[in-house]
Every structure is written in structure tokens, then in C-alpha cells.
Amino acid sequence: MDRLNTIINDLILSNEYDLIIPVVKAGLLTLVRDNYLSQFITTIEQISTQQINTYHIAFINFNKQLIDIENYLQTLFQTLENQYNLKLVDIQDFIIKLPYNAVKQQLLHTTNIIKSTFYMKFIDIFEYYLAAYASQHVRIACAELLKNATTCSFCKLPLSSGCKCIELQEQFEIIILILKRLGLLSRVCQSAALAACRHRITNFIKQICEQYSSHACLPHLEQWFETGVLTWLSILESHCNNDHDNNDDKQQSTFKIDLSSCRTELKHHIYECVMRERGARHMFQIIIDYPESRHGGVLDDLKRCVSIVGKRHLIIDNVRNEFNKRLLHPGVGTTEILAAFINAIRVLRYLDSTGVMMELACLNVKQFLA
């Protein structure tokens, strides 16, 4: 901005006042486009997943640079008015549209610096903030699912002294604000919002299914999904709608979600994840633990998942492999094998009353016992 000051001084000395505004506008636009914006985009692209808690710093820095420009302009215009009695146009509109215009020029440029990797980074960023949102807004269900009511399910800090997730919501608001000012919010949401929800569902279910439990998880998980994930997605969509009202770019389509089809698609993903984590990883414990696994509800969870998702082979393969690995070899008593076999029949018949799953899964055991 020192260079810009020198140019303005030259213009004043040579009485070319009418050139001041165009020069200031062009100078600041170039500064934002070629320096601030490219630094910001490069920082986002280069941050690794492990450093996800530092993402917001790039947004805060960019926001600070915009505030610095605003302060600079205000001081400059004040000086020009006081010293030279020059009345200059309102700067608010120029300042508001400055980041948006810088991006617009970048998008039109043949060597577009905003690559798809920039948009893809937001899958991780959104997942991070969605996790914090869901943890904060669905406390009871999270505590039940993770069997832990004393620490936050996301930031792991004690709930009694207030966890970090409220602060994270404030960071997320700055991120949304900057994306709006850049006119990139809808584009980013189109590339990353739904994928972020899917990632969060996968990772959260992995977290809650890490240990075997005989208890049902679907009722709390569905509550977490409705109040945490879907609400977060709707909030994001409403930000995009507000953004569209202030945006004169008719080319850009607003991020819109069909809540009903999103719900169906993401719930299907939940059932599939539960089936993979519980059914494929814990099936042997579920069998050994019977009838506790039926009373606790985990079997009812699986039954619902199988009826919705299908993919019975995931469970069948797991039962076969586990039986081969743990039971079907010399050294294991026949009584033990028989007890597990009987439980397996009960469990598999409960999951699939046609008996097809049982027949396929227990083929090896039958041959071994014959």
C-alpha cells in the first residue's frame, strides 16, 4: 500500500484528482487478487488433514487483511477530504465487493488458480466443524453412544468446565462469512457438504463401534443424525440462500438440497456403516454373547440394517471366517463348537427368517461336525 500512497501523492501534485478513485480501486483489486487471495488459497490447499485445527487461521488472516484495507481507505479518504477538500464516493460498496471481484477475475482467468483441490479440502474442514456442531447439539445421544457423559465426544474436554466446541462454532462462522464474501460458498458446498456428512457418519460409527456392545445404537444414532447432521446441513443451505440474494452473479447456481432425498441417502449410509462395523467386525461376539445380544438390542439393529441394505454376504463371510479362525481346528472341544454353532443358528435365523443366511454361513461348521 506504500506504492499506492506514492502514486496518489503524485496524482495530487499534478492535480489529477479524477484519477485517484480509479487508481485506488485498481491497485487494491490487484493487491487482493495477486497477493492476499493467492496466499489464502495456497495455504488452504497445503494444510494437511493432521493440521485441521489450524485451518481457520488462514480465514482469520484473510479477514484481517480485508479489515486493514478498509481502515486504510477510511484514513486515506479522510485525509483527502480534510487536506484537499476532496469528496470521494462511498467506499462501503467497493469494500464489500472487493474479495468477490478478485475471485471473479480469477475464475475468468485462463490460468485459474482456484483448483479442484481447494474445493476438496472443504470435505475435511466441513467434517471437522460438523463433528463439533453435532457433539455440542446432541450431547445426550453422544454420551449414550460412547458411554461417556463426562467429556465431550468430539474435543474430549470435560463438559463440566465447558468444552471447546462453542469456540469452534465461532471459527466456522468466520469461514462461512469469508466464503460468502468471496462468492464461493455455494461452489464449496456443492463439492463438499454431502461428502463431509458421509465422512462424519462413517467416522462417528467407527468411533462408537470400536468396542463390542450388546446394546442397540440405532435409536441414538438416528437422533444424532436428525438433530446434528441434518440440521447442520440445513443451516449451511440457508447460508447459501442468503448469499444468493446479495449476489449479482446469475451464472452461479445456489447450493440447494432436497432434504428428503438427502435424509434417505445418508440414513442408508448409516445402516451400511453399522452393518460393516457391527456385523462385519463384531459378529462372532454377537453370536457368543447370545441371548444377551438379543436382549441388549444389537441384534435388532443388525436386523434393521440387513433388511434395508441387503449385502448379507458381509455377515455371512464374517461368520465363516471367524468360525474357521477361532473354532474349527483341533484343540477346540466339540461342546464349545456345538454351543457356538447353536447360537449362530439362532442369531442368523433371527436376522433372516428364510434360513438362507444360516445355511450359507454355517456350511463349514456342518461339514466339520459331520
Ligand SMILES: [Zn+2]
Ligand atoms: Zn467439545
